[in-house]
Amino acid sequence: MSAISELSTIRRTKAKTPEEKRLAAKEAGRDNKAGYLFLLPWLIGLVVIVAGPMIASLYLSFTNYSLIQAPEWIGLDNYVRMVNDPRLHKSITVTFIYVIVGVPLQLIVALGVAMLLNEGMRGLAFYRSIFYLPSMLGASVAIAVLWRQMFEVDGLVNQVLRLFGIPASTSWIADPQWALWTIILLHVWTFGSPMVIFLAGLRQIPGMYYEAASVDGASKWAQFRKITLPLLSPIIFFNLVLQIINAFQSFTQAYVVSNGTGGPADETLFYTLYLYQRGFVQFQMGYASAMAWLLVVIIAAFTAINFYLSKRWVFYGD
């Protein structure tokens, strides 16, 4: 028995008289106060940095607000305009493709690498760090610039292709047909954080299940399907929800790769990028606020659907 648990046992057995109980309650109250004190920075942050601006943006979404003049109430006009905005529809299409293709691909890669790393190899900590590295860098400006240079007409990718005799002459980053896919690739490459979470989840699965299964003659694939996937499903679900929310809010990569334009030909016009253009380039903060609220609704809907569907496939082991 550890020293701490011994101590708590002593305390529990000691605190019996009413006087002692009162003291204990007082102590708990003091603990609570300390707790709230520790919570305070977060609480202030929530009210001042999150809730305040959110309410303000909800109000602004019903106004015409140029940032320079005072907001002018226009009711639902911004929302009505959104129905007939071709670039908004384009940005929704681009973002949906990015989320629906990018997130599952990234999770598959993350799970694959996590399973490899879970094989108990030597120097695991080193490999884990190496594979995590892209996640630290992926959203950075430097990587987006590097991406630009890798995928341009005379970039690294085309030079390698030409070495193999493939006459690659297009610019992957500037050709409307390919531009979005290079950014999806960048997203998949930053698989580090779901990978680490998967790795932790894999460690939780008791080895005896696999031993028992192999004794019974189950193949590796059957073991993966019948043991790994069900037992890992809460972790997969967690990663899925989180990554979908993140992917909807992607901004930096597209912003840097296209210099804030969403080009070529709006093929990388992510929702948040368009929102930024409306707000800060075209001075339509009211419209941008309305767009932000539509995004909240879209993300909430996706998350709700996720939770609803999760009942069918997530296994909590009870």
Added chain:
Amino acid sequence: MAMNRRQFLIGAGLAAAATAGGLTACAPGSRGNGGGNAGGEQGAATLALAWWGNPTRNKNTEAMIAAYMKANPNVKISGQPGEFASYWDKLATQTAGGTAPDIIQMDMAYISEYGSRGALLDLKDVDVSKFAEGTVDSGKINEKLVGINAGVNSAVILANPTVWEKAKMEMPDDTTWTWDQMAEVAAEVASKAGVPFGLASLVGSDPFFATFLRQNGKELFTPDGLGFEAAEAQAWYDMMVRFQKANALGTPAQISEEGSGPSAKPLDQSALVVGNAAMQYWNTNQLEAISAAAGGDYLMEMLRGPSLAGKATERKTWYKASMLWSASAKTKNPEAAVAWINWFANDQAAADIDKAERGIPPNTEIQAAVKPKLSAAQQRVLQYITDIQPEVAATPIAPPPGGGTLAEVLFRNGIDVLFGRSSTAEAAQKFVDEVKSNLQV
């Protein structure tokens, strides 16, 4: 809160200046200033001055501020240097929060966003009597002067002489060439020199699109809104497709990659600088920076834009303000802000520091006095700006609010056309529709 930050910044700036002053005073052999300026503390006007720029401009501007404060001990100026893209985010939020800088370096693309919404001070008290013809009007929004031209500029085709030498070709006669002749020459030089671009960055260049419209009797913008119809835009796109098919402009992928406006490659990686283009669209005040970036001991050649008639005098170009000086309508010291702008525009001391960094000084007397002090590149630019005087037509009005994005929309739909994703008619209609809807803010 932002107010406090600004005060803090000013305070910090002053404290830093005071410390620096104290240090020099302590240095052995320093010449003491004697009495000091204690009298100036009372009623001192403090001004915040914001600009975007490059290292040279930052140095010049700091030096001008220092010189001005020395000559005017009653004024304290704190500089807010910035970088072009983030400059506008910051200015918009500062203006929204009522803490806009007192003196603002302004761009033609944004001046009416601010000016027509009453955010800029009326600068009628700035003396523009010595400004060259056609250099004042660009700063007028709704007949009110809210921006003072800080340097004269004109859209130009820069040509890289090393590429032309490689092609063993002479520079064309830019006073008589038509659009089609320009494309022929571009295709020829590109194929002979073996470079991707004969002429780079034409598709999305709004000044050349504007001269094309003006030669057809239209304008980018009129006081009523958009100054052209889808038919003219389609004519432009048709011409671009024809030029591209003739191999004058590069492949669609190369054109898209080179970008335009906000998506353009940085100056030092541009096609002209790295030797991938024989010609490229730029502005005259960029000649020095481009030539320096190319690293050779030569200057790029400046070529006039073409005309439909084959006569440079009918190409309908204009003097553009490379940037302007504006003041916030909410400044607490309007006189002091006006005085500083007046000093920049009309005082030799300011011009001696900044020379032609912001473009050729519009004040003709200053122009003449500063001429011998200019670098070789700046002298060339001054010569060019003087030479094209007979070709200069009326100054176009500033883009109305929402119109600053025209070039980006022009280029985006051009890319759709070049990649065969839409017909020129569809693209022209989309382009016109989008710009029109942006104007109805």
